[in-house]
Amino acid sequence: MNQNISVIIPARNEGETIGGIVGRIRSLHPEFEIIVIDDGSTDDTAQKAHEAGAQVYRHPYNIGNGAAIKSGIRMGVGDVFVFMDGDGQHNPEDIARLLEYFPDYDMVVGARGSGGQASFERAVGNKAYNWLASYVTKFRVKDLTSGFRAVKAEIARSYLYLLPNTYSYPTTMTLGVLRDGNSVRYVPIDIGKRTAGKSRISVFRDGVRFFMIITKICTLYSPMRVFLPVSFAMFMAGLAHYGYAFVTSGRFTNMTALLFMNALVIFMMGLVSEQICQMRFERRSSERPVKKFSPKPQDRQKHINIIIDNPRAPDYE
Numbered sequence: 001m002n003q004n005i006s007v008i009i010p011a012r013n014e015g016e017t018i019g020g021i022v023g024r025i026r027s028l029h030p031e032f033e034i035i036v037i038d039d040g041s042t043d044d045t046a047q048k049a050h051e052a053g054a055q056v057y058r059h060p061y062n063i064g065n066g067a068a069i070k071s072g073i074r075m076g077v078g079d080v081f082v083f084m085d086g087d088g089q090h091n092p093e094d095i096a097r098l099l100e101y102f103p104d105y106d107m108v109v110g111a112r113g114s115g116g117q118a119s120f121e122r123a124v125g126n127k128a129y130n131w132l133a134s135y136v137t138k139f140r141v142k143d144l145t146s147g148f149r150a151v152k153a154e155i156a157r158s159y160l161y162l163l164p165n166t167y168s169y170p171t172t173m174t175l176g177v178l179r180d181g182n183s184v185r186y187v188p189i190d191i192g193k194r195t196a197g198k199s200r201i202s203v204f205r206d207g208v209r210f211f212m213i214i215t216k217i218c219t220l221y222s223p224m225r226v227f228l229p230v231s232f233a234m235f236m237a238g239l240a241h242y243g244y245a246f247v248t249s250g251r252f253t254n255m256t257a258l259l260f261m262n263a264l265v266i267f268m269m270g271l272v273s274e275q276i277c278q279m280r281f282e283r284r285s286s287e288r289p290v291k292k293f294s295p296k297p298q299d300r301q302k303h304i305n306i307i308i309d310n311p312r313a314p315d316y317e
Contacts, residue, residue, distance in 0.1 A: 005099065006033040006078030006153070009054070010068030011086035015043040021084075022052035024092040033078055036086065037068035045086075064165035065147075066172075073156050082150045089191045090148045097187055098150040106155055106182035109174070110148035110189035129171070129210055136218040136225055137178035142186040145170050145210065155182060168213045175214065179221035223277055227270025235263035 007025055011018050018036060025034055036049035040062035050056045057071055069083060080102055084090040090110070098108040126145055133141040147170050159176045163169045178184055218226050238259030245253045 003079035003102065004033065004077065005029070005031075005080050005082060006035060006072075006076035007082045007084065007095070008069065008072030008076060009034070009036045009049075009084055009086045010039055010065050010072065011036055011041065011045050011049065012039040012062060012065075012068075013041045013043050013045060014086040015041070015045045015048050017088040018045050018086045019048035019052040021086060021088065021090075021092060022049055022054045025095070026053045028092055029095065032082075033076065035072050035075055037071050039063060039065065039068040065167045066163050066169035067165040069169050070160055070163055070165075073153075073160060076153065079153050080150055081153050081156050084148045091190065091192065094148070094187075094189050095150075097189075098148075101185050101187070102150065102152070104183070105185045107149060107151040107173075107177050107184045109143060109146050109184065109186050111143040111186040112146060112189065112191050125210075129214065132211075132214055133171070133175060136214060136222065137175060139178050139184065141174065141178075144174055148189065149173075151177070162217075164209075164213065166209060168209050171210050171213050172217060175217040175221070179217065219273065221277065223273035224270045227266055227273065231263045231267040231270065234259055234266060238263060 007029075009018070009021065022034055022036065025032060034054040036046070036054040036056050038046040038049070038056060038058040040059050046056045046058055055075070057075055059068065059071070072083075073081065080099065082095055082098065084092075084095070094110060098110060101108045126143070129144045130141045133144045145167075149170065151173070155177060156173070159173055162172050162176055164172060174184070215226065238256050241259060242252060242256040245251060245256060
């Protein structure tokens with residue numbers, strides 16, 4: 001790639017592993033910019049990262065994993081950002097596997113297999129979130145919560161206002177990128193075991209947060225994907241209640257009327273939300289500069305051949 005790469009690593013109390021990770025990245029890719037965001041560590045994380053050759057930015061106290069990612073995005077000067085964890089689970093050798101799909105794709109995500117999940121509960125929860133995200137985006141999402149990914153810098157910066165300060169930033173970024181019509185590819189990776197400490201993600205607390213984020217992004221980008229099923233369920237409940245009331249008492253009840261009215265109101269709210277969403281996107285697209293590609297005369301035929309003959313073009317995963 002003829003592009004500058006910034007590797008962004010959020011870290012909190014990862015002094016036992018961060019030096020080795022930065023050192024391996026530096027030996028494999030000495031030209032990469034490596035940024036470690038120390039999110040309020042109480043150990044020597046910042047010192048170890050700096051000694052290994054990383055640029056270190058420190059939060060004065062623990063703000064959150066997502067906040068560290070946002071700080072890294074603001075600091076990075078590369079054309080492509082690579083995000084990875086500092087606990088030793090992500091393999092620096094896999095960075096090259098993600099980058100080989102640029103610039104054809106806008107974001108490439110390392111997808112964990114079932115054996116790469118921290119627990120059975122996490123594996124089941126992630127599968128449920130993957131299914132829900134696939135429904136929202138109309139794209140097969142293989143690993144919604146993977147923190148190992150590479151994304152074009154201008155795209156990552158455009159989602160700064162959406163990213164939360166918590167561990168849910170991969171969920172928000174994935175849904176935003178897909179709903180904006182950008183291209184995403186998943187690459188299978190192997191996840192190593194944590195060599196120190198333990199995961200700070202709570203299955204129940206963060207699980208509810210992930211669900212709320214998916215719902216929020218869905219209503220932000222495609223409201224009818226939420227409102228229409230709820231309206232339909234309400235209508236079918238009213239229809240079932242009317243059938244029961246008609247058979248048992250031969251009348252149209254107030255509850256049936258209420259269910260039908262609720263179905264209509266929810267449907268109309270979905271239509272209004274869809275119009276607001278469309279206007280917001282029209283305004284955002286008009287404000288975003290369009291980059292024009294004008295190849296040199298000697299390169300035009302080569303560019304055409306790449307488009308026609310690109311072996312990765314038909315693969316939309």
